[in-house]
Amino acid sequence: MSERVNVKKKQSAPVAEAKAQAALPALGPKGMLRWAWTQLTSMRTALFLLLLLAVAAVPGSLFPQRPANPAVVTQYIKDHPDYGKLLDSLQLYDVYSSAWFSAIYLLLFISLIGCVVPRAIAHYKAMRSQPPRTPQRLSRLPEYGTLVIPASAAVPASDAINGAAGLLRKRGYRVEVRDADGALPSLGAERGFMKEVGNLVFHTSLIGVLVSVAAGGLFGYSGQRILVEGDTFVNTLVGYDQFNPGTNFQSSQLQPYSLQLDKFNITFDRESRGKFGQPIDFAATVTTKENPDAPPKQEILKVNDPVSLGGTSIYLTGNGYAPVVTIRDGAGNVAMQGPVVAKLQGENYYSSVVIKVPDAQPDQLGFVGFFLPTAFVTDKNVSFSADPELFNPQLTLNSYYGDLGLNKGAPQNVFELDVKNLTPLNARNLAAGGITLAPGSTYTLPDGKGSISFDGVKRYIGVDIHHNPGQLYALIFALLAVAGLILSLYVNRRRVWVRTGTADDGRTMVEYGLLARGEDHRLAGEAAALRKLFATEWQLDDEAAPDAAAPENTAPSQQTPSRTGDNVAGSAEKAEGSVTTPAGPTGPEKDQ
Secondary structure, three states, X not given: OHHHHHHHHHHHHHHHHHHHHOOOOOOHHHHHHHHHHHHHOOHHHHHHHHHHHHHHOOHHHHOOOOOOOHHHHHHHHHHOOOOHHHHHHXXXXXXXXXXXXXXHHHHHHHHHHHHHHHHHHHHHHXXXXXXXXXXXXXXXXXXXXXXXXXXXXXXXXXXHHHHHHHHHHHOOOXXXXXXXXXXXXXXXXXXXXXXXXXXXXXXXXXXXXXXXXXXXXXXXXXXEEEEEOOOEEEOOHHHOOEEEEOOOOOHHHOOXXXXXXXXXEEEEOOOOOOOOOOEEEEEEEEEEEOOOOOOOEEEEEEOOEOEEEOOEEEEEEEEEEEEEEEEEOOOOOEEEEEEOOOEEOOHHHOEEEEEEEOOOOOOEEEEEEEEEOEEEEOOOOOEXXXXXXXXXXXXXXXXXXXXXXXXXXXXXXXXXXXXXXXXXXXXXXXXXXXXXXXXXXXXXOHHHOOEEEEEEEEEEEEEEEEXXXXXXXXXXXXXXXXXXXXXXXXXXXEEXXXXXXXXXXXXXXXXXXXXXXXXXXXXXXXXXXXXXXXXXHOOOOOOOOOOOOOOOOOOOOOOOXXXXXXXXXXXXXXXXXXXXXXXXXXXXXXXX
């Protein structure tokens, strides 16, 4: 033992010296680029980038986004001075247009293309190539079986192989018969190419979805508008209450259509006890015009049933009441007249109301309070709305005068009134008390500041307007991706080989084997189906009993189970009289 160890040490010394002196060749710029491209276009990298893209989108839900509402972002930075500007420098308020999100998006796009194109070329070549050659030992395949056609059937080996080829073609296999007139004719058959086609369709569709989403983000836009009954919306930039353009949006994309709200109806539940008074249906009757010269068209806008107009989809997203008021200033002039949108705050359409009157003279006026469709007062003098219908509408307000701050140019929320620089006129804690109005009533403000009249109530709706040029294509590619995924999951790539030969006593010996690419739990069922077809084609008894027409020493046709060792397969071949072949490869060629 010691001598052998010494010998190994003496032999290892030159090897170690050679290894120490060996130097790996430098990759060079081209080699590095080739290596980087290989890593980028691997499926593992594509999956990682897809996961990374989903993670990168999370900050867009955690932090306010500047394209959606710039004022909210500005206020957020003011409220969080310690880290607000840091988040802004990291582009976390513009996640979907940030440099790092775009980089991940483009890398994923390139990775998918790099994965799909080479696989498509390789699959095209595989579809045009012939099935692999017949393995030397079919008994080594996962599914293997033998059949014996008696001499009395007069089915030579060439006819048997042609019959098997016809049966396989009917089952959708691509078949190639080899050495049909030789002593040992065989065939190779293959099917299941749609599995890889499904994979390619799936990945190509993902690319299509990415392109469609990118097109929607670049050239699409969305906006919101509140419409009171009788109001008309014209599709121009100034017609929106809020507008969110795409990155490459141009104002010329806006189609000059119009939409007028004629009537808005709500159906409330008046039968069930648990949900009494709950809204169960919304329907807005609107009049639309594709362009100024087009004839008007009346349509119904409902929840989840948008109106398509001018390449946009108009969705019904909200509704409420709009009290109609007339406000006169201290000089008796009408400073404001029309509906005021009341913002929903609670059950039964309890709504807050803010009215700003910058045109009042000599002092600007402001009102804040709430609107009750069906007003009731508790024993503690607390008002509430008992029903969403207009059974007893009431407008309760506090009034202020002073500078509203609208002349400074700073944006303000229309649903909020800043009273810091205003002087109160009416309130519950003041001698004048609050303002309580019913439809048709008027209240005169203290100190000769004017008056306010409650003229009536209208309904309003909130609509979302979306234009996404890639939306339809994204849907089509998503459906194609699902179809491709189903194909790849339910179609299996299989190969079948059949070999026939003639024994010395005139019997025709048939052996066949099946191989699947990847996992295929239905391969055994396919083998059983093929065996049944072969037995029917050659009128064989597939049971265990011996064939009566065959000689006494003829073994019955039977299927040999899956093999893992040559000794078992060899025993089966001897017992069944299976076809013997010249020496050659010891197993099927590697599945490509």
